[in-house]
Amino acid sequence: MNVRCPFMGLSAFTEDDAEFFYGRDGDIARMHEAVSTRPVTVVAGSSGCGKSSLIRAGVLPRLRAEGMSISELRPTSGLSAAAVLARALTEVLELGLGDSDRLTGTLELLELLKIDRIDSVADELRARVLVFGGSAGHVLFVDQLEEYASSEPEAARDLLGLLAALAGEDGTAALRIVATARPSSLNALVSARTVGLISEGVYFLAPLARADLARAVTGPVDAMSGLSFEPGLPDRILADVRDEPGRMALVQIILRELWMHRTHSTLTHATYAAMGGAAGQIVEYVERSLPLLSQAQRDCAPRLFVQLARPGDGDTYSRRPARAAELAPELLDLAQELAARRLVVLSHTPGGADGEETVGLPHEALIQLWPRLRQWLVDYRDFRVWQEQLRADLRRWQTQFQDPGRLLRGSDLAEALHRLAEHPEDISADERGYILLSRRRATGSIGRAVQTASGVIAKAAVSMRQVKDSGSRPHWQVLTVVGLWVAVLLTAASISVHEVLSSFRLHGQLGPSDTPAVVTSIVALGTATGTLIGVVLTAYAKYVQARGQAEADLIRARAELMRAEADVTRARAGLPPHTPSANGDPSALSAPASPAEPDAGQPPTSVGSPDAP
Incomplete structure (x- = not known):
C-alpha cells in the first residue's frame, strides 16, 4: 500500500499532490479558463481558503499537460520590482549557466526592467522567455503577492505593471501571469497601468461549501487503496468544524493527525475522541505553535488575542473579528505571522476588494477550551468591557454626524483618559481621537x-x-x-x-x-x-x-391733591386759600418747584382739581 500521507496539514498542495486534491472541481475549471485566455489572472481570497493549493495542484497540472512550462516568482521584501522580476526571468533564460553567468544576466535584465522603459523592451523579453518555454507557452506563477504589497506597496504596483507589460502572445505561444493575493492588497496594487487589469482580471475564491468540503475529506482516502474511515467519522468531523472560518485548515490538521495514528489502515472514532475532537485538536495545535514565535511576538500575543473576543454577561465571551484599523502595527505584524501558521484567520468585511480586512479566531472553541486564552481574557476583562462601550459611543457619535452632544464628558471622560494612560498601545487611532x-x-x-x-x-x-x-x-x-x-x-x-x-x-x-x-x-x-x-x-x-x-x-402727590381739594372748598365758601406751613403742610417736605421749571418727579398741583384750566 502507498504509505504517502494524502493530507497536507497546514502545507499547501503542490503539483505532486494533485491526485489528493479534491473539492475544487468547479473552481479549477473556472481558473483554467481564465489563465488560458487572459494575459494576467489574480486569484483573491482570504487566508487559508486554499488559493495556492488551487493553482498549484488544480490549475498548473492542466496547463503543463497542455504544453506550457511553469516557473514561480516569490516576491521578497526589500527588493525592487525590477530585481524581483530579473531574478525570476534569469532562472528561465539562463538555465544551465553557472552562478557568475546568472549574476551577469540578472544585472543586464535590471537595466531593461525599468517601469518607465518596459513598453519598449517587453516584446523582446517576452519572445526570449517563450523560446525557452513549452510548446504552448510559459506560465509565471506569483504566489502570495499580498505579502509584497503589504511591505512594499509601490514596488508591488511596479511589479504588477511589469508583469502586465510582459504578458501576451507571440505567434502560437503565450506568456501568462497568474498570481494569488488577499483582497485587502488589491487597492495597494492599483495604478494607472494596472487599474484595468485589476478590474477585469481578478477572480475571487470563496471557502469550500459543505458538500465540497466533504469531498475534500473523503476523496483522498478513496484514492488510496486500503485506506478507509470508520462509518460516520467524516460526518462527525464536518459537524464539529461547522462553518468556522478556519475550518479548511482545521480539517487538514485533524485528518493528518488521524492518518498518523490510524489503526490497520483505518481512521477511527476512538483516535478522534482521544484527540479531543476538532476543538481539542485546534487547542493543542495552537498551544504547540506559540513557543515557535519570537519572544517579542509572544509578548504581543495576549494583546492580540483578547481583541478577538467580546466580553458578555458574567464570565462569558464570544468571538469578535477585529478590524485591522483597530490594531497597533506590531499586532498587525503578529497577525500576519499567525495567519501563515493558521493560528488566526485574515478575512474581510462584505464588499469585495473594498472590504476591510479583519483578524479572527479560527475556531470558537478556543475561547472555551484554551486555558491560556481564558486567563488572558480574565486579565483584560475590565479594559475590554470599557473598550467595547467606548466603541459603541464612538459609532453613535459617527452615525449622528459627529454631534458634540455625543462626546464624552464628566466621569466617562475621566475614565477614558485613565484607560488611555494605562493602555495607550491598545486604543486605536479613531478611539484616541474621540x-x-x-x-x-x-x-x-x-x-x-x-x-x-x-x-x-x-x-x-x-x-x-x-x-x-x-x-x-x-x-x-x-x-x-x-x-x-x-x-x-x-x-x-x-x-x-x-x-x-x-x-x-x-x-x-x-x-x-x-x-x-x-x-x-x-x-x-x-x-x-x-x-x-x-x-x-x-x-x-x-x-x-x-x-x-x-x-x-406718591405721598407728596396725594398731599397736593388733598390741598387742591381743600382750596376749592374754601374758595366756594368765600374764604382765602390756605397758606402752606413747613411744619404742617406735607407739601413742604420738599422745596416748591419753579413755575418755569416744573419738577419732573412731582405731579402738577392741578391734578384732580375740577377747576383746573
Missing part, C-alpha cells in the same frame, strides 16, 4: 460657560438700572423681574461650577499644557461669581432706594 476631542471640548466649555455668565451679568446690570424708573409698576412685577434674573444668573454660575468640578476630576489626567487653562478658568469663575454677588446686592439696594423714592413721590 477621547482627545472630548477632552478639548470639555476644557474649552469652562471658558465658554464663564463668558456666558459674564454676558448674562451685563444684561442683568442694565435691567437693574431700569428698576429705578419702574416706580409706577406694581411691587410683584418688580420682584418677578429681579427673581427671574437672579435665577438666570444662578443657573449660569451653576454651569460654570459644574464644568470646573469636572475639570478638577479630570486634572489628574490632563497634561502640563492643560494646567494654565484650568487655572485661568477657575480665576475667571471666581471673578464672575464675585461680580454676580456684587451686582445682585447693588441691584437690590437700588431697587429698595427706587421703591422708597417712588412711595415718597
Whole structure:
C-alpha cells in the first residue's frame, strides 16, 4: 500500500499532490479558463481558503499537460520590482549557466526592467522567455503577492505593471501571469497601468461549501487503496468544524493527525475522541505553535488575542473579528505571522476588494477550551468591557454626524483618559481621537460657560438700572423681574461650577499644557461669581432706594391733591386759600418747584382739581 500521507496539514498542495486534491472541481475549471485566455489572472481570497493549493495542484497540472512550462516568482521584501522580476526571468533564460553567468544576466535584465522603459523592451523579453518555454507557452506563477504589497506597496504596483507589460502572445505561444493575493492588497496594487487589469482580471475564491468540503475529506482516502474511515467519522468531523472560518485548515490538521495514528489502515472514532475532537485538536495545535514565535511576538500575543473576543454577561465571551484599523502595527505584524501558521484567520468585511480586512479566531472553541486564552481574557476583562462601550459611543457619535452632544464628558471622560494612560498601545487611532476631542471640548466649555455668565451679568446690570424708573409698576412685577434674573444668573454660575468640578476630576489626567487653562478658568469663575454677588446686592439696594423714592413721590402727590381739594372748598365758601406751613403742610417736605421749571418727579398741583384750566 502507498504509505504517502494524502493530507497536507497546514502545507499547501503542490503539483505532486494533485491526485489528493479534491473539492475544487468547479473552481479549477473556472481558473483554467481564465489563465488560458487572459494575459494576467489574480486569484483573491482570504487566508487559508486554499488559493495556492488551487493553482498549484488544480490549475498548473492542466496547463503543463497542455504544453506550457511553469516557473514561480516569490516576491521578497526589500527588493525592487525590477530585481524581483530579473531574478525570476534569469532562472528561465539562463538555465544551465553557472552562478557568475546568472549574476551577469540578472544585472543586464535590471537595466531593461525599468517601469518607465518596459513598453519598449517587453516584446523582446517576452519572445526570449517563450523560446525557452513549452510548446504552448510559459506560465509565471506569483504566489502570495499580498505579502509584497503589504511591505512594499509601490514596488508591488511596479511589479504588477511589469508583469502586465510582459504578458501576451507571440505567434502560437503565450506568456501568462497568474498570481494569488488577499483582497485587502488589491487597492495597494492599483495604478494607472494596472487599474484595468485589476478590474477585469481578478477572480475571487470563496471557502469550500459543505458538500465540497466533504469531498475534500473523503476523496483522498478513496484514492488510496486500503485506506478507509470508520462509518460516520467524516460526518462527525464536518459537524464539529461547522462553518468556522478556519475550518479548511482545521480539517487538514485533524485528518493528518488521524492518518498518523490510524489503526490497520483505518481512521477511527476512538483516535478522534482521544484527540479531543476538532476543538481539542485546534487547542493543542495552537498551544504547540506559540513557543515557535519570537519572544517579542509572544509578548504581543495576549494583546492580540483578547481583541478577538467580546466580553458578555458574567464570565462569558464570544468571538469578535477585529478590524485591522483597530490594531497597533506590531499586532498587525503578529497577525500576519499567525495567519501563515493558521493560528488566526485574515478575512474581510462584505464588499469585495473594498472590504476591510479583519483578524479572527479560527475556531470558537478556543475561547472555551484554551486555558491560556481564558486567563488572558480574565486579565483584560475590565479594559475590554470599557473598550467595547467606548466603541459603541464612538459609532453613535459617527452615525449622528459627529454631534458634540455625543462626546464624552464628566466621569466617562475621566475614565477614558485613565484607560488611555494605562493602555495607550491598545486604543486605536479613531478611539484616541474621540477621547482627545472630548477632552478639548470639555476644557474649552469652562471658558465658554464663564463668558456666558459674564454676558448674562451685563444684561442683568442694565435691567437693574431700569428698576429705578419702574416706580409706577406694581411691587410683584418688580420682584418677578429681579427673581427671574437672579435665577438666570444662578443657573449660569451653576454651569460654570459644574464644568470646573469636572475639570478638577479630570486634572489628574490632563497634561502640563492643560494646567494654565484650568487655572485661568477657575480665576475667571471666581471673578464672575464675585461680580454676580456684587451686582445682585447693588441691584437690590437700588431697587429698595427706587421703591422708597417712588412711595415718597406718591405721598407728596396725594398731599397736593388733598390741598387742591381743600382750596376749592374754601374758595366756594368765600374764604382765602390756605397758606402752606413747613411744619404742617406735607407739601413742604420738599422745596416748591419753579413755575418755569416744573419738577419732573412731582405731579402738577392741578391734578384732580375740577377747576383746573
